Amino acid sequence: MAAPESGDGNNGAARMVTLISSDNTRFEVEAAAASLSQTLQLTILDGGGGGGDGIPLPNVDSATLSKVLEYCIKHAPAAANGGAPNATAVDRAELERFDNEFVNIDQSVLYSLIMAAHNLEIEGLQSLVAKKVADMIKGKSPMEIRRTLGFPDPTPEEQAEMNAHMLEYGWAYE
Amino acid sequence: MTQIHHRRVELVHLSPPPFLHARSAVASSSPSRCLELAQTQHQSSRRLGGEAMTALELQARRSYSSRDSGAGDGRAAADLGRWRRGCGGAADDESWRQGCSGSSKEETTELAVVGAGARAEGEAGERRTPPPVVTPASSRCCPRLLSCPRRPLLPSPPPPPKSSRLPLSAAPTIPSAMDASPAVATSSCFAARCPAIPSAADVSPATVASSHRHSCLLLPLWTSPIAATATPAVIVASFGAGRLSCQAPRFPSARRFGGNGGVAAEQEAAAHGSGGGGGCGRARLSLLEVLDNIFSRLHIYDVVRTSALSRAWRRRWESLPTVDLSRSHGISASDVDALLLRRSAPVRAFRLVFTGHLLVRGPPSTTGSSTSPAAAYGICASSFPHPPGTIELHSSVFSVPRAHKAQPRQLLHPAGPSRVCRAPEPEDAAPHKVSVQGATIQDHGGRALEALIAASPLLEEVDALKSGAPR
Numbered sequence: 001m002a003a004p005e006s007g008d009g010n011n012g013a014a015r016m017v018t019l020i021s022s023d024n025t026r027f028e029v030e031a032a033a034a035s036l037s038q039t040l041q042l043t044i045l046d047g048g049g050g051g052g053d054g055i056p057l058p059n060v061d062s063a064t065l066s067k068v069l070e071y072c073i074k075h076a077p078a079a080a081n082g083g084a085p086n087a088t089a090v091d092r093a094e095l096e097r098f099d100n101e102f103v104n105i106d107q108s109v110l111y112s113l114i115m116a117a118h119n120l121e122i123e124g125l126q127s128l129v130a131k132k133v134a135d136m137i138k139g140k141s142p143m144e145i146r147r148t149l150g151f152p153d154p155t156p157e158e159q160a161e162m163n164a165h166m167l168e169y170g171w172a173y174e
Numbered sequence: 175m176t177q178i179h180h181r182r183v184e185l186v187h188l189s190p191p192p193f194l195h196a197r198s199a200v201a202s203s204s205p206s207r208c209l210e211l212a213q214t215q216h217q218s219s220r221r222l223g224g225e226a227m228t229a230l231e232l233q234a235r236r237s238y239s240s241r242d243s244g245a246g247d248g249r250a251a252a253d254l255g256r257w258r259r260g261c262g263g264a265a266d267d268e269s270w271r272q273g274c275s276g277s278s279k280e281e282t283t284e285l286a287v288v289g290a291g292a293r294a295e296g297e298a299g300e301r302r303t304p305p306p307v308v309t310p311a312s313s314r315c316c317p318r319l320l321s322c323p324r325r326p327l328l329p330s331p332p333p334p335p336k337s338s339r340l341p342l343s344a345a346p347t348i349p350s351a352m353d354a355s356p357a358v359a360t361s362s363c364f365a366a367r368c369p370a371i372p373s374a375a376d377v378s379p380a381t382v383a384s385s386h387r388h389s390c391l392l393l394p395l396w397t398s399p400i401a402a403t404a405t406p407a408v409i410v411a412s413f414g415a416g417r418l419s420c421q422a423p424r425f426p427s428a429r430r431f432g433g434n435g436g437v438a439a440e441q442e443a444a445a446h447g448s449g450g451g452g453g454c455g456r457a458r459l460s461l462l463e464v465l466d467n468i469f470s471r472l473h474i475y476d477v478v479r480t481s482a483l484s485r486a487w488r489r490r491w492e493s494l495p496t497v498d499l500s501r502s503h504g505i506s507a508s509d510v511d512a513l514l515l516r517r518s519a520p521v522r523a524f525r526l527v528f529t530g531h532l533l534v535r536g537p538p539s540t541t542g543s544s545t546s547p548a549a550a551y552g553i554c555a556s557s558f559p560h561p562p563g564t565i566e567l568h569s570s571v572f573s574v575p576r577a578h579k580a581q582p583r584q585l586l587h588p589a590g591p592s593r594v595c596r597a598p599e600p601e602d603a604a605p606h607k608v609s610v611q612g613a614t615i616q617d618h619g620g621r622a623l624e625a626l627i628a629a630s631p632l633l634e635e636v637d638a639l640k641s642g643a644p645r
Contacts, residue, residue, distance in 0.1 A: 126467060130468045137480065140476075141479070142483055145480065146483055161482070171475075172478035
């Protein structure tokens with residue numbers, strides 16, 4: 001995925017664009033894949049990102065961007081034919097499997113992915129990651145959520161507050 | 175400029191009168207915002223006349239808060255507020271202003287309190303013809319409600335973006351304060367009206383009052399009809415298994431498709447106001463949007479539980495723009511109330527799944543293809559696979575923002591054979607109306623409704639008429 005200093009693309013049928021991460025790594029991807037990002041779409045439609053210019057993405061580091069682009073490249077064909085009305089069940093299952101594995105990642109990566117998906121406005125990825133985080137929270141007690149999200153162990157004070165909360169919001173703990 | 179919305183909310187129910195309390199408080203923290211609104215009003219009023227202006231003044235000057243009375247009874251006390259406006263807007267405006275001229279800007283004025291009816295009447299008696307008696311019979315309020323933190327249901331609006339769209343010279347004289355709205359309660363009806371543009375046919379309290387038995391609440395409600403300053407809030411009601419739900423513009427997409435810089439600017443302003451610097455505000459905003467997206471996928475109980483995580487999380491969920499209850503199976507009506515009451519920010523999207531039959535109607539005059547209004551707009555939503563009765567139209571909230579050209583995505587697009595929404599209207603078409611019939615309004619639905627309406631700028635008109643017997 002990472003194609004540092006790949007220079008100008010545009011040889012071949014698919015138009016290529018170059019994205020530049022916050023740490024100045026250049027990624028060259030098909031315009032169709034990058035266009036999954038609403039943020040980039042307009043720029044790309046305007047002809048930006050081609051040639052040696054590249055589109056700088058100061059909010060996204062290279063590790064995250066490569067991850068994001070992995071998603072985009074995988075999903076671009078399906079998105080290209082309009083929500084894939086003619087996609088076979090196999091294709092869909094394949095995408096689903098890919099998605100499940102895709103978010104099965106370290107939490108810190110997950111969080112930077114969330115913000116990147118948000119900043120780039122990639123709808124599918126936003127949902128995917130949000131769903132993943134929601135699953136991490138779902139059905140758990142505050143204590144379990146704290147552990148899941150990597151909070152430090154509560155101080156006695158915090159513990160008392162949590163207990164008080166549990167009393168106050170008892171209906172939410174049923 | 176032209177997106178002035180007529181808002182009218184009317185609820186009728188047969189259950190014991192809900193005890194509500196309304197208090198109007200001047201949004202003293204944001205004079206500039208008031209000014210901006212007033213400026214916009216001024217321009218609007220050229221087109222729409224004084225009525226719209228008055229409504230906007232209200233909107234600029236008020237925030238709603240629940241009553242901060244120590245006793246549970248008082249907390250539960252019914253808010254029998256009513257703002258009644260006749261068709262003659264100009265005369266009403268005059269008396270309205272007279273009513274307000276006394277109070278200072280910082281003053282908190284009780285709109286309508288049980289037992290303080292005399293005051294309200296004295297202040298505004300001249301513009302109300304038949305002042306029925308405020309009769310709060312019982313104080314039935316769930317303990318959860320009593321434990322709710324008292325806070326204004328409608329937070330002070332954020333300061334406006336720096337560039338005002340209107341010259342200052344356009345600002346009309348702003349009355350020094352808002353007035354108290356008179357409380358009138360007749361028996362057995364709960365009706366709240368938001369008279370941004372009172373339409374003569376609709377705003378007839380007599381109609382409402384006559385159909386009720388227990389109590390009547392006409393809450394003064396106001397909303398922001400101005401497109402550039404209003405946020406594109408959409409309240410979404412999901413019918414059935416979501417088939418009739420429309421996609422509300424989400425926070426991010428609202429920014430994208432809002433078509434006006436006002437939304438983004440306002441959010442920015444809000445973020446700046448509480449967050450600090452520009453980058454910080456933006457990051458915070460992003461975080462909220464992300465959280466909103468995540469929380470929308472959770473059962474509301476899960477969401478509420480996050481407030482126990484730490485102090486930083488304590489109030490976080492309350493300020494997110496979406497209230498999504500479509501995944502909250504088995505939630506009880508009082509829980510809905512409780513959580514709506516805790517909200518500290520305007521609700522931009524509200525999703526709730528109803529059981530029971532709902533008849534949602536549009537105004538009869540808008541589409542041409544219909545044979546009868548009921549056939550054209552009416553839908554009878556089938557029950558959602560919840561056990562019947564888990565939740566019924568309780569905080570019956572529908573918002574069908576007018577389909578103006580700039581924001582076509584805000585249309586309510588039900589996917590059924592019968593449609594709720596109409597074709598996009600021309601800009602100056604009649605205001606939208608949604609009415610819901612046959613729904614049960616729970617005991618405390620009024621309060622939740624009040625909160626929600628106060629926080630829903632684009633809600634135009636809601637009727638909820640109960641046809642069955644109280645549960």
